Amino acid sequence: MTTPTPVVTPPLGSHAKPARLVVLVSGGGSNLAALMSACADPAYGATVVAVGADRTGTGGVALAEDAGIATFVTRVGDYPNRQAWDHALTAAVAAHEPDLVISAGFLKLCGPEFVARFSGRYLNTHNSLLPSFAGIRGPADALAYGVKLAGATLFVVDEGVDTGVVLAQVAVPVEFDDTEDSLLERIKTAERAQLVDVVGRMCREGWSVAGRRTRIGS
Protein backbone atom coordinates (compact mmCIF):
# COMPACT_ATOMS: atom_id res chain seq x y z
CA MET A 1 0.00 0.00 0.00
CA THR A 2 1.42 3.44 -0.91
CA THR A 3 1.72 6.01 1.86
CA PRO A 4 -0.27 9.19 1.09
CA THR A 5 1.73 12.42 0.87
CA PRO A 6 1.41 14.28 4.17
CA VAL A 7 -0.46 17.57 4.22
CA VAL A 8 1.60 19.71 6.59
CA THR A 9 0.11 22.63 8.51
CA PRO A 10 2.80 24.88 10.00
CA PRO A 11 2.49 26.41 13.48
CA LEU A 12 -0.49 28.76 13.69
CA GLY A 13 0.50 30.92 16.61
CA SER A 14 3.23 32.03 18.93
CA HIS A 15 3.80 34.05 22.06
CA ALA A 16 3.95 37.19 19.87
CA LYS A 17 0.93 36.35 17.69
CA PRO A 18 -1.43 33.82 19.28
CA ALA A 19 -3.57 31.60 17.09
CA ARG A 20 -7.22 32.66 16.94
CA LEU A 21 -9.68 30.09 18.28
CA VAL A 22 -13.45 30.17 17.80
CA VAL A 23 -15.18 27.69 20.14
CA LEU A 24 -18.70 26.32 19.54
CA VAL A 25 -20.77 25.09 22.52
CA SER A 26 -24.26 23.88 23.40
CA GLY A 27 -23.86 23.37 27.14
CA GLY A 28 -21.95 24.14 30.29
CA GLY A 29 -18.64 24.79 28.62
CA SER A 30 -16.14 23.02 30.89
CA ASN A 31 -13.93 22.28 27.87
CA LEU A 32 -14.19 25.94 26.85
CA ALA A 33 -13.27 27.00 30.40
CA ALA A 34 -10.17 24.80 30.28
CA LEU A 35 -9.12 26.35 26.96
CA MET A 36 -9.76 29.89 28.22
CA SER A 37 -7.67 29.17 31.28
CA ALA A 38 -4.78 27.80 29.19
CA CYS A 39 -4.96 30.80 26.84
CA ALA A 40 -4.37 33.15 29.78
CA ASP A 41 -0.70 32.14 29.56
CA PRO A 42 0.86 33.90 26.52
CA ALA A 43 3.23 30.93 26.10
CA TYR A 44 0.22 28.74 25.21
CA GLY A 45 0.19 30.31 21.74
CA ALA A 46 -3.58 30.73 21.27
CA THR A 47 -6.44 32.94 22.30
CA VAL A 48 -10.21 32.40 22.26
CA VAL A 49 -11.53 35.23 20.08
CA ALA A 50 -15.20 34.20 20.03
CA VAL A 51 -17.65 31.63 21.38
CA GLY A 52 -20.75 30.58 19.45
CA ALA A 53 -23.78 28.49 20.39
CA ASP A 54 -26.75 26.89 18.67
CA ARG A 55 -29.12 27.84 21.52
CA THR A 56 -29.64 30.58 24.07
CA GLY A 57 -28.82 30.27 27.75
CA THR A 58 -25.71 28.10 27.57
CA GLY A 59 -23.15 28.14 30.36
CA GLY A 60 -20.43 28.34 27.73
CA VAL A 61 -21.66 31.65 26.32
CA ALA A 62 -22.09 33.02 29.85
CA LEU A 63 -18.46 32.11 30.64
CA ALA A 64 -17.29 33.92 27.52
CA GLU A 65 -19.40 37.01 28.24
CA ASP A 66 -18.00 37.18 31.77
CA ALA A 67 -14.50 37.08 30.32
CA GLY A 68 -15.24 39.81 27.76
CA ILE A 69 -14.98 37.42 24.80
CA ALA A 70 -17.23 38.02 21.76
CA THR A 71 -20.23 35.67 21.52
CA PHE A 72 -22.92 34.77 19.00
CA VAL A 73 -25.97 32.49 18.95
CA THR A 74 -27.08 30.93 15.66
CA ARG A 75 -30.24 28.86 16.14
CA VAL A 76 -31.50 26.40 13.53
CA GLY A 77 -35.09 27.50 14.21
CA ASP A 78 -34.34 31.07 13.17
CA TYR A 79 -33.62 30.00 9.57
CA PRO A 80 -35.90 28.61 6.86
CA ASN A 81 -33.86 25.43 6.48
CA ARG A 82 -30.69 23.68 7.60
CA GLN A 83 -28.70 24.96 4.62
CA ALA A 84 -29.52 28.58 5.50
CA TRP A 85 -28.50 27.92 9.12
CA ASP A 86 -25.23 26.39 7.95
CA HIS A 87 -24.58 29.48 5.80
CA ALA A 88 -25.30 31.81 8.74
CA LEU A 89 -23.13 29.80 11.13
CA THR A 90 -20.30 29.82 8.59
CA ALA A 91 -20.52 33.61 8.28
CA ALA A 92 -20.74 34.14 12.05
CA VAL A 93 -17.61 32.08 12.64
CA ALA A 94 -15.70 33.46 9.63
CA ALA A 95 -16.28 37.02 10.86
CA HIS A 96 -13.81 36.26 13.68
CA GLU A 97 -11.10 35.08 11.24
CA PRO A 98 -10.26 31.90 13.15
CA ASP A 99 -7.11 29.85 12.72
CA LEU A 100 -8.94 26.94 14.36
CA VAL A 101 -12.62 26.27 15.03
CA ILE A 102 -13.29 23.93 17.95
CA SER A 103 -16.58 22.18 18.73
CA ALA A 104 -16.63 21.51 22.46
CA GLY A 105 -19.99 19.96 23.20
CA PHE A 106 -21.65 21.55 20.15
CA LEU A 107 -24.70 19.38 19.57
CA LYS A 108 -25.40 20.22 15.95
CA LEU A 109 -24.07 18.60 12.84
CA CYS A 110 -22.46 21.21 10.61
CA GLY A 111 -23.25 21.15 6.91
CA PRO A 112 -21.14 21.07 3.76
CA GLU A 113 -20.58 24.83 3.51
CA PHE A 114 -19.25 25.05 7.07
CA VAL A 115 -17.05 21.98 6.76
CA ALA A 116 -15.60 23.19 3.42
CA ARG A 117 -14.97 26.75 4.66
CA PHE A 118 -12.97 25.54 7.68
CA SER A 119 -11.63 22.40 6.04
CA GLY A 120 -8.80 20.86 8.03
CA ARG A 121 -9.14 23.56 10.71
CA TYR A 122 -12.40 22.45 12.36
CA LEU A 123 -11.88 20.15 15.36
CA ASN A 124 -14.33 18.33 17.61
CA THR A 125 -13.80 16.76 20.98
CA HIS A 126 -16.06 13.74 21.46
CA ASN A 127 -16.61 11.74 24.62
CA SER A 128 -15.94 8.24 23.31
CA LEU A 129 -13.08 6.28 21.77
CA LEU A 130 -14.10 6.59 18.12
CA PRO A 131 -15.05 4.83 15.96
CA SER A 132 -17.02 3.30 18.85
CA PHE A 133 -20.04 5.16 20.20
CA ALA A 134 -20.40 8.08 17.80
CA GLY A 135 -23.31 10.52 18.21
CA ILE A 136 -24.62 12.32 21.23
CA ARG A 137 -24.84 9.43 23.77
CA GLY A 138 -21.23 8.22 23.79
CA PRO A 139 -20.69 7.53 27.53
CA ALA A 140 -24.16 6.02 28.03
CA ASP A 141 -23.70 3.74 25.03
CA ALA A 142 -20.24 2.69 26.25
CA LEU A 143 -21.65 1.85 29.69
CA ALA A 144 -24.56 -0.10 28.21
CA TYR A 145 -22.20 -2.11 26.00
CA GLY A 146 -20.01 -3.02 28.95
CA VAL A 147 -16.67 -1.88 27.56
CA LYS A 148 -13.76 -1.77 30.02
CA LEU A 149 -12.18 1.35 28.52
CA ALA A 150 -14.00 4.54 27.61
CA GLY A 151 -12.44 7.87 26.73
CA ALA A 152 -12.36 10.88 24.45
CA THR A 153 -11.29 11.57 20.87
CA LEU A 154 -10.11 14.83 19.32
CA PHE A 155 -10.60 14.76 15.56
CA VAL A 156 -10.76 16.92 12.44
CA VAL A 157 -14.41 17.27 11.48
CA ASP A 158 -15.58 16.14 8.06
CA GLU A 159 -19.09 15.87 6.59
CA GLY A 160 -19.81 12.57 8.35
CA VAL A 161 -20.87 12.09 11.97
CA ASP A 162 -17.71 11.65 14.06
CA THR A 163 -15.83 10.19 11.09
CA GLY A 164 -12.98 12.71 10.69
CA VAL A 165 -9.28 11.86 11.09
CA VAL A 166 -8.23 11.28 14.68
CA LEU A 167 -5.72 13.69 16.23
CA ALA A 168 -5.58 12.26 19.75
CA GLN A 169 -7.34 9.82 22.06
CA VAL A 170 -7.29 9.29 25.80
CA ALA A 171 -8.67 6.24 27.62
CA VAL A 172 -10.16 5.94 31.11
CA PRO A 173 -11.28 2.76 32.91
CA VAL A 174 -14.96 1.87 33.25
CA GLU A 175 -15.65 0.67 36.81
CA PHE A 176 -18.18 -2.05 37.70
CA ASP A 177 -20.36 0.35 39.72
CA ASP A 178 -20.11 3.37 37.40
CA THR A 179 -23.21 5.42 36.70
CA GLU A 180 -23.56 7.54 33.56
CA ASP A 181 -22.62 10.57 35.68
CA SER A 182 -19.54 9.04 37.27
CA LEU A 183 -18.24 7.77 33.93
CA LEU A 184 -19.03 11.07 32.21
CA GLU A 185 -17.05 13.00 34.82
CA ARG A 186 -14.05 10.65 34.53
CA ILE A 187 -14.10 11.03 30.74
CA LYS A 188 -14.52 14.80 30.86
CA THR A 189 -11.56 15.26 33.20
CA ALA A 190 -9.30 13.39 30.78
CA GLU A 191 -10.94 15.02 27.75
CA ARG A 192 -10.26 18.57 28.96
CA ALA A 193 -6.59 17.83 29.64
CA GLN A 194 -6.22 16.27 26.18
CA LEU A 195 -7.98 19.18 24.45
CA VAL A 196 -5.78 21.79 26.11
CA ASP A 197 -2.58 19.85 25.50
CA VAL A 198 -3.22 18.95 21.85
CA VAL A 199 -4.72 22.26 20.69
CA GLY A 200 -1.77 24.08 22.26
CA ARG A 201 0.74 21.82 20.53
CA MET A 202 -1.09 22.14 17.20
CA CYS A 203 -0.93 25.92 17.46
CA ARG A 204 2.73 26.04 18.52
CA GLU A 205 4.15 23.14 16.48
CA GLY A 206 1.76 22.53 13.57
CA TRP A 207 0.58 19.09 12.44
CA SER A 208 0.56 16.65 9.52
CA VAL A 209 -2.18 14.51 7.98
CA ALA A 210 -1.37 11.61 5.65
CA GLY A 211 -4.54 9.79 4.66
CA ARG A 212 -6.07 8.95 8.03
CA ARG A 213 -2.78 9.16 9.90
CA THR A 214 -1.96 12.31 11.83
CA ARG A 215 0.99 13.65 13.77
CA ILE A 216 1.22 16.73 15.96
CA GLY A 217 4.47 18.65 15.49
CA SER A 218 7.12 17.95 12.86
Ligand SMILES: Nc1nc2c(c(=O)[nH]1)N[C@@H](CN(C=O)c1ccc(C(=O)N[C@@H](CCC(=O)O)C(=O)O)cc1)CN2
Ligand atom coordinates in the same frame (compact mmCIF):
# COMPACT_ATOMS: atom_id res chain seq x y z
N1 LIG B 1 -20.42 17.58 10.09
C1 LIG B 1 -20.16 17.35 11.38
N2 LIG B 1 -20.55 18.24 12.32
C2 LIG B 1 -20.25 18.02 13.63
C3 LIG B 1 -19.59 16.83 14.01
C4 LIG B 1 -19.20 15.91 13.01
O1 LIG B 1 -18.57 14.85 13.28
N3 LIG B 1 -19.49 16.21 11.72
N4 LIG B 1 -19.37 16.56 15.37
C5 LIG B 1 -20.19 17.42 16.21
C6 LIG B 1 -20.57 16.96 17.55
N5 LIG B 1 -21.23 15.64 17.60
C7 LIG B 1 -20.52 14.70 18.29
O2 LIG B 1 -19.37 14.81 18.57
C8 LIG B 1 -22.57 15.47 17.22
C9 LIG B 1 -23.42 16.54 17.29
C10 LIG B 1 -24.76 16.41 16.95
C11 LIG B 1 -25.28 15.22 16.53
C12 LIG B 1 -26.72 15.16 16.17
O3 LIG B 1 -27.21 14.15 15.77
N6 LIG B 1 -27.39 16.33 16.31
C13 LIG B 1 -28.75 16.59 15.95
C14 LIG B 1 -29.50 17.35 17.04
C15 LIG B 1 -29.29 16.87 18.43
C16 LIG B 1 -29.78 17.91 19.47
O4 LIG B 1 -29.89 19.11 19.16
O5 LIG B 1 -29.98 17.52 20.63
C17 LIG B 1 -28.76 17.54 14.75
O6 LIG B 1 -27.72 18.10 14.41
O7 LIG B 1 -29.86 17.73 14.21
C18 LIG B 1 -24.44 14.13 16.44
C19 LIG B 1 -23.07 14.25 16.78
C20 LIG B 1 -20.08 18.84 15.91
N7 LIG B 1 -20.59 18.94 14.55
Ligand SMILES: NCC(=O)N[C@@H]1O[C@H](COP(=O)([O-])[O-])[C@@H](O)[C@H]1O
Ligand atom coordinates in the same frame (compact mmCIF):
# COMPACT_ATOMS: atom_id res chain seq x y z
N1 LIG C 1 -21.05 14.34 20.48
C1 LIG C 1 -21.06 15.60 21.12
C2 LIG C 1 -20.82 15.44 22.59
O1 LIG C 1 -21.47 14.64 23.24
N2 LIG C 1 -19.90 16.22 23.10
C3 LIG C 1 -19.55 16.20 24.50
O2 LIG C 1 -20.23 17.17 25.23
C4 LIG C 1 -19.47 17.49 26.39
C5 LIG C 1 -19.50 18.99 26.59
O3 LIG C 1 -19.07 19.32 27.86
P1 LIG C 1 -18.79 20.82 28.26
O4 LIG C 1 -19.97 21.66 27.79
O5 LIG C 1 -18.69 20.77 29.74
O6 LIG C 1 -17.50 21.21 27.60
C6 LIG C 1 -18.06 16.94 26.14
O7 LIG C 1 -17.80 15.82 26.93
C7 LIG C 1 -18.10 16.54 24.67
O8 LIG C 1 -17.30 15.45 24.36
